[in-house]
Amino acid sequence: MVKKPKKDLRRDIIAKAIVDPSFRRKLLKSPETVFGEKPSEADLAALERLKRFLPALDDIVTSLAGEVLCGGGGGCGGLA
Numbered sequence: 001m002v003k004k005p006k007k008d009l010r011r012d013i014i015a016k017a018i019v020d021p022s023f024r025r026k027l028l029k030s031p032e033t034v035f036g037e038k039p040s041e042a043d044l045a046a047l048e049r050l051k052r053f054l055p056a057l058d059d060i061v062t063s064l065a066g067e068v069l070c071g072g073g074g075g076c077g078g079l080a
Helices: 006-019 021-029 031-035 041-070
Strands: none
Touching: 006 021, 006 031, 006 041, 021 031, 021 041, 031 041
């Protein structure tokens, strides 16, 4: 198995945090645990950008869920 460069692993961590809410909570609560070491300044900056992006991300996910589950947002009865 080929090891990924540390930069790629860190990018994968942030990408997973965007799509996985439970992983995101773990990352934001204890980044040292997820990174396996003290986060670098670049890591901390990425986490801050992620925190600022979260409200927009939640809106996007809600909107997409409505489109997928309700066929254009209608007829869901408040489910999405």
